[in-house]
Amino acid sequence: MKLYLSADIEGTAGVVKWSETEPEDQYYPYFANEMTQEVRCACEGAMEAGVNEILVKDAHHTATNINPEKLPEIVKIMRGWTRGPQEMMAGVDGGFDAAAMVGYHSASGTNGNPLAHTMNTQNESVTLNGRLASEFMINAYTAAYYKVPVVFVSGDRSLCESAKKLIPSITAVPVSEGIGNASVSLHPAAAQGAIRKGMLQAMQGDLSECLLKLPESFEVSILFHVHDKAYYASYYPGARSDGLKTVTFHASDYFEVLRFLLFVL
Structure with missing residues (x-):
C-alpha cells in the first residue's frame, strides 16, 4: 500500500505561540522535533498496517521542519515548496491508496486553536460552498480530486471534530484543545502513541469509506x-x-x- 502524508505544525502537541513555529525562535527546535516525532509515529502505524511506501510533505512555513533522518527508511520526503496549486498536498496523485494529515489546526474564523488560520494570517475567514474552510478541508478536497481517501488526521480537538463532520469515517486524533489564547495538550509521548495507534486503525479499515465526494460546483x-x-x-x-x-x-x-x-x- 502507498500512503501520502501532509504535515503541519500548529496542530502539533504543545504549540501555542506563533513564535514557536518560526525557525528563529529559541523553542522552535523542540517543536520541530515534536512535529518530526508525530510524523514518525504516523508512519510507523501505517507500516504496521502493511503500508510499504510513504511520501511525506513537509507543509509548514519553510517546508524544512522535519528531520528526515528520524523517519523510517521507507519514507520519501518532499521539502520546500513547488509553488504549484497543490501547495500542502504537492506530489499527491491517483497512485496513492490513502492520505493522512498530521499536526493540522482549526480554520480562520474559529476559536479551536490560538493559532487558527487558513493558509496565512491575512484573512479573517475562507468559506467553501458556505462552510468555513480549514486547510484540512481544502486539502481533503485536493485528495478527493485525485480519488484518494483521507483516512487520518491529528491536531486540535476542534479541527478533528470538523474533519469528522466532513468525513464521518475518518480516524481523528486530537492532541490539543484550544481555550481562548491558551491550549491544553497531551504529553508528547501520549500524543505520539495515540497517533501511531490511530494510523494503524485507519489503515486497517475500509479506506473507501473515507473517499470524499466532490461537489458539482x-x-x-x-x-x-x-x-x-x-x-x-x-x-x-x-x-x-x-x-x-x-x-x-x-x-x-x-x-x-x-x-x-x-x-x-
Whole structure:
C-alpha cells in the first residue's frame, strides 16, 4: 500500500505561540522535533498496517521542519515548496491508496486553536460552498480530486471534530484543545502513541469509506483583514468583489479553485 502524508505544525502537541513555529525562535527546535516525532509515529502505524511506501510533505512555513533522518527508511520526503496549486498536498496523485494529515489546526474564523488560520494570517475567514474552510478541508478536497481517501488526521480537538463532520469515517486524533489564547495538550509521548495507534486503525479499515465526494460546483469566498487585498484579488480572472474586504470565485473544476487560492490567498 502507498500512503501520502501532509504535515503541519500548529496542530502539533504543545504549540501555542506563533513564535514557536518560526525557525528563529529559541523553542522552535523542540517543536520541530515534536512535529518530526508525530510524523514518525504516523508512519510507523501505517507500516504496521502493511503500508510499504510513504511520501511525506513537509507543509509548514519553510517546508524544512522535519528531520528526515528520524523517519523510517521507507519514507520519501518532499521539502520546500513547488509553488504549484497543490501547495500542502504537492506530489499527491491517483497512485496513492490513502492520505493522512498530521499536526493540522482549526480554520480562520474559529476559536479551536490560538493559532487558527487558513493558509496565512491575512484573512479573517475562507468559506467553501458556505462552510468555513480549514486547510484540512481544502486539502481533503485536493485528495478527493485525485480519488484518494483521507483516512487520518491529528491536531486540535476542534479541527478533528470538523474533519469528522466532513468525513464521518475518518480516524481523528486530537492532541490539543484550544481555550481562548491558551491550549491544553497531551504529553508528547501520549500524543505520539495515540497517533501511531490511530494510523494503524485507519489503515486497517475500509479506506473507501473515507473517499470524499466532490461537489458539482464550488463557491469560494475570502474575507480579508484589509480592503486592498480584496481589491487586488478581485482582478483574478473570474473573481469578483463582494463587499469592501471580500472576494468571491465560482468554478466547476476544483483544480481551478486551487489555482485561484494559489494566486490570491
